[in-house]
Amino acid sequence: MYKSFTMELAGRTLTVDIGRVAKQANGAAFMHYGDTTVLSTATASDKPREGIDFFPLSVEYEEKMYAVGKIPGGFNKREGKASENAILTSRVIDRPMRPLFPKDYRNDVTLNNMVMSVDPDCSPELTAMLGSAIATAISDIPFDGPTSSTQVGLINGEFIINPTSDQKQVSDLQLTVASTREKVIMIEAGANEVPEDVMIEAIYKAHEVNQEVIRFIDKIVAECGKEKHSYESCAVPAELFEAIKELVPPSEMEEAVFTDDKQTREGNIRAITDRLAEAFADKEEWLAVLDEAVYQYQKKTVRKMILKDHKRPDGRAITQIRPLAAEVDLIPRVHGSAMFTRGQTQICNVCTLAPLSEAQRLDGLDENEVSKRYMHHYNFPSYSVGETKPSRGPGRREIGHGALAERALVPVLPSEEEFPYAIRTVSETFESNGSTSQASVCASSMSLMAAGVPIKSAVAGISCGLVTGETDDDYIVLTDIQGLEDFFGDMDFKVAGTHKGITAIQMDIKIHGLTRQIVEEAIARTREARLYILDEVMAKTIDKPRPTVGEYAPKIMQIHIDPEKIGDVVGQRGKTINAIIEQTGVKIDISDDGAVSICGTDQAMMERAIELIKIIVTDFEAGQVLEGKVVSIKEFGAFLEFAPGKEGMVHISKIAKERINRVEDVLTLGDKVKVVCLGKDRMGRVSFSIKDVK
Numbered sequence: 001m002y003k004s005f006t007m008e009l010a011g012r013t014l015t016v017d018i019g020r021v022a023k024q025a026n027g028a029a030f031m032h033y034g035d036t037t038v039l040s041t042a043t044a045s046d047k048p049r050e051g052i053d054f055f056p057l058s059v060e061y062e063e064k065m066y067a068v069g070k071i072p073g074g075f076n077k078r079e080g081k082a083s084e085n086a087i088l089t090s091r092v093i094d095r096p097m098r099p100l101f102p103k104d105y106r107n108d109v110t111l112n113n114m115v116m117s118v119d120p121d122c123s124p125e126l127t128a129m130l131g132s133a134i135a136t137a138i139s140d141i142p143f144d145g146p147t148s149s150t151q152v153g154l155i156n157g158e159f160i161i162n163p164t165s166d167q168k169q170v171s172d173l174q175l176t177v178a179s180t181r182e183k184v185i186m187i188e189a190g191a192n193e194v195p196e197d198v199m200i201e202a203i204y205k206a207h208e209v210n211q212e213v214i215r216f217i218d219k220i221v222a223e224c225g226k227e228k229h230s231y232e233s234c235a236v237p238a239e240l241f242e243a244i245k246e247l248v249p250p251s252e253m254e255e256a257v258f259t260d261d262k263q264t265r266e267g268n269i270r271a272i273t274d275r276l277a278e279a280f281a282d283k284e285e286w287l288a289v290l291d292e293a294v295y296q297y298q299k300k301t302v303r304k305m306i307l308k309d310h311k312r313p314d315g316r317a318i319t320q321i322r323p324l325a326a327e328v329d330l331i332p333r334v335h336g337s338a339m340f341t342r343g344q345t346q347i348c349n350v351c352t353l354a355p356l357s358e359a360q361r362l363d364g365l366d367e368n369e370v371s372k373r374y375m376h377h378y379n380f381p382s383y384s385v386g387e388t389k390p391s392r393g394p395g396r397r398e399i400g401h402g403a404l405a406e407r408a409l410v411p412v413l414p415s416e417e418e419f420p421y422a423i424r425t426v427s428e429t430f431e432s433n434g435s436t437s438q439a440s441v442c443a444s445s446m447s448l449m450a451a452g453v454p455i456k457s458a459v460a461g462i463s464c465g466l467v468t469g470e471t472d473d474d475y476i477v478l479t480d481i482q483g484l485e486d487f488f489g490d491m492d493f494k495v496a497g498t499h500k501g502i503t504a505i506q507m508d509i510k511i512h513g514l515t516r517q518i519v520e521e522a523i524a525r526t527r528e529a530r531l532y533i534l535d536e537v538m539a540k541t542i543d544k545p546r547p548t549v550g551e552y553a554p555k556i557m558q559i560h561i562d563p564e565k566i567g568d569v570v571g572q573r574g575k576t577i578n579a580i581i582e583q584t585g586v587k588i589d590i591s592d593d594g595a596v597s598i599c600g601t602d603q604a605m606m607e608r609a610i611e612l613i614k615i616i617v618t619d620f621e622a623g624q625v626l627e628g629k630v631v632s633i634k635e636f637g638a639f640l641e642f643a644p645g646k647e648g649m650v651h652i653s654k655i656a657k658e659r660i661n662r663v664e665d666v667l668t669l670g671d672k673v674k675v676v677c678l679g680k681d682r683m684g685r686v687s688f689s690i691k692d693v694k
Contacts, residue, residue: 003017004016004017004018005018005220007212007216009162010209012162013032013034014031014032014033015032016032016131016220017031017032018030018138018220019224022039025139026041026139026226027134027137027139027141027226028041028135029135029138031134033126033130037067037116038116038124038128039112039113039114040114040132040135042132042139042141044107044108044109044110044141044229047232048105048231052106054106055098056107056108056109057101057110058109059091059093059094059097059110059111059132060090060110060111060113061082061086061087061090061113061115061125062079062082062086062112062115063085063115064114065079065365066116067115067365068365068367072363073363083363083364085366086364088403089125092176092186093132095178095508096149096178096185099185099512100144100180101142102233103235106232107141109141115128120164120368121164122164123151123162124365126149126151126176129178133146133147133149133217137220137221137225138220140226140227140228140229141228141229142229146217147179148209149177149178149179149186150179150209150213151163151174151175151206152173152175152203152205152206153171153172153173153175154173154191154194154198155167155170155171166368172191172194173192173194173199173202174190175187175188175199176188176189177203178210179206179210180214180513183512183515184203184207184513184516184519185509185512186507186508186509187507187519189502189505189506190503191502192503193411193497193502193503195502196501196524196527200523234289236289236292236293236296237285237286240290241296241297244297245297247275247276248276248297250301250304253272253298256269256272257301257305257484259313259314260315260343262344262386262433262483262484265484269294269298272294273290273291273294298488302488303488306478306485307468307476312478312485314343314482318477320479320480321480321529321533322343322344322345322480322482323342323343324340324341324342324533326339326341326442326443328446328541328542336351336448336452336550336553338444338445340442340446343480345432345435345436345482346430347427347429347439347442348428349425349427349440349444350425350447351424351447351453352423352426353421353451353549353553354421354422354423354424354599355420355421355597356373356420356591356597357587359371359373359422373416373421373423374423374424375422375424376440376444377394377424377426378394378399378402378427378429378440379398379426379429380401384431384432404441404494404496404506405425405437405441405444405461405496407503408441408459408503409441409444409455409503412445412457412458414456418454419453419454420558420595420597421453423448423453425448427439427440433482433483434463434481434482434483434484434485435461435480435486438460438461441459441504442459442461442538444459445458445459445460446458446538446541449546450542451546452545452548452549454545456498458498458534459496459498460496460497460498461495461497462479462480462496462533463480464480464491464495464525465478465485465491466493466509466518468490479526479528480529490510491509491514491522492508492509493507494526495526502523554599554600555600555603557598558598559598561594561617562594565594565617566590569596569616570590575645576644577644579644580643583609583612584602585605586599586600586605586609587599587600596613598613611643615646616643616645616646620677620686622678623677625674626642626677627642627672627674628640628642628648628672629671629672630667630669630671630672630673631669633663633669634663635652636651636652637650637651637655638650638652640673640675640688648675648677650688650690651687654691654692655690674690675689675690676689
């Protein structure tokens with residue numbers, strides 16, 4: 001039966017149609033926020049997938065180009081692989097919802113969001129987040145929801161709920177917060193150095209709005225929700241745990257995991273697992289879940305050590321950061337390089353500079369974003385964690401980590417007018433044991449400064465973890481979590497920023513939300529650690545951007561010309577500009593407003609290109625002295641080319657002080673001579689003289 005539900009959300013109408021379309025999905029919500037339309041569906045398999053030890057949740061966000069009245073580019077004229085924005089949106093939908101499914105659920109679940117129409121005032125990403133939550137909540141899929149998500153902007157000190165596309169362009173904050181009925185469950189933010197107290201206030205403004213939306217969703221579930229289906233539990237048998245504890249007492253497991261070396265710990269666990277496999281050789285049903293059982297045993301051991309004994313696996317204090325090291329210029333000939341090491345996490349970042357024409361073109365649903373000049377790419381090879389597998393290109397995790405570091409650094413980049421370059425930084429993970437994305441922020445910041453990019457301030461990042469007990473007050477926040485504490489803990493709270501404030505946040509958790517006390521403590525802890533890294537490590541390695549770009553980086557000079565003269569510089573079919581490029585070996589970019597960028601490595605040739613452009617766009621004036629090349633000889637005089645497409649004529653009477661009968665007696669093709677402009681003659685033609693040059 002078709003039902004429609006409506007609420008006012010941030011001054012716009014949110015309408016949810018249930019039972020109107022996609023009736024064969026377990027749950028479907030046809031979402032309308034303003035004129036933005038998204039179909040969100042939730043489907044689940046009937047039986048668990050065999051042979052896996054994780055919950056197989058798949059989240060898709062499909063951008064249909066017809067949603068903004070475009071036909072896709074390319075030969076096939078249909079949508080291809082997911083864009084970077086689609087991948088990031090899928091991740092932000094996944095993160096708040098995954099913890100709310102049963103931990104022993106192994107049925108395949110797919111959340112699909114198809115964007116069918118886009119209203120610039122109503123975010124399709126936010127609409128899809130709400131749609132996935134509603135579709136899952138009303139379905140028969142086991143889910144401890146609902147969740148709600150809200151976006152917050154900050155313009156002139158005022159918070160804006162669910163800002164429009166235009167408002168986002170001028171906002172100092174782009175924050176997305178997801179909540180359950182009681183707690184915040186996900187935070188994603190990019191910010192222009194927003195202070196911590198303002199960020200906390202914004203988070204809880206969003207949380208308040210989320211409660212209104214959850215009450216709206218509860219009404220939908222009450223009228224349209226299905227009874228949750230039963231499922232086959234894939235939990236490890238309790239008797240297997242007891243048998244393992246008899247063979248491997250807790251004290252032995254503590255000793256196995258209590259080391260700061262990842263390889264040693266993994267070797268210890270491998271030895272224990274092999275011993276247990278031998279002991280249970282005649283119990284096939286136990287062997288099938290033995291790895292998961294050992295994993296759970298490790299998890300309980302580590303959590304108990306941290307929560308009850310305040311004892312971390314590598315022996316650090318709760319607020320202690322692992323050993324830090326940094327260096328710059330380790331890679332020769334590149335434009336900038338830096339390496340940042342935190343414990344067994346090591347990132348090398350390389351910076352490359354190029355003309356603005358090398359900026360990345362974007363083909364998506366946001367018409368305000370057609371290109372970006374700063375690109376941060378993150379790579380995570382298998383050797384960084386001691387594994388062997390072929391590289392198949394960046395996955396969703398790599399794209400997500402790269403985007404997080406990019407978002408953290410954008411607020412400190414110089415404007416195009418200050419620094420007319422496209423900039424790419426690439427973070428290569430040499431070694432990984434926790435929070436490589438935040439090590440990427442630190443390495444990128446130093447790499448940019450080493451390349452001579454005049455960033456406003458250095459940016460550092462750090463991650464905090466969490467282990468919780470039975471009550472909201474029973475918890476412990478860990479500074480600088482390593483991989484084991486991330487795997488077995490409840491939270492990965494990443495914060496990047498400067499001395500002045502926060503530039504990026506990404507919070508992932510595995511529990512049903514965080515109290516405000518935990519959020520405030522985590523943000524305070526990351527600030528303390530961030531300032532230490534900035535002052536004690538990064539500033540002592542490189543404390544400010546280098547005054548100029550490096551020897552091997554392209555140099556860029558800029559001039560402005562009258563936009564009406566752009567056609568003169570370009571010439572018919574690009575003939576003029578290509579001639580300048582051929583003569584000087586530079587690269588030339590001209591924007592619609594008349595900004596001309598000349599890029600090259602030879603300073604003299606760059607200056608020559610500028611000189612030629614200025615000649616082309618400047619009207620000849622009396623008294624102006626120029627140098628030209630003889631390109632044509634006639635009976636009445638010679639034609640000189642001063643710049644590609646810019647010619648003038650010297651009459652035979654103005655070539656020499658004495659009378660000459662033939663031009664060829666003095667000039668030959670290709671000669672370079674100086675002339676002076678005499679102004680316009682009676683016919684309005686500009687005339688030049690060789691003999692009157694002083």
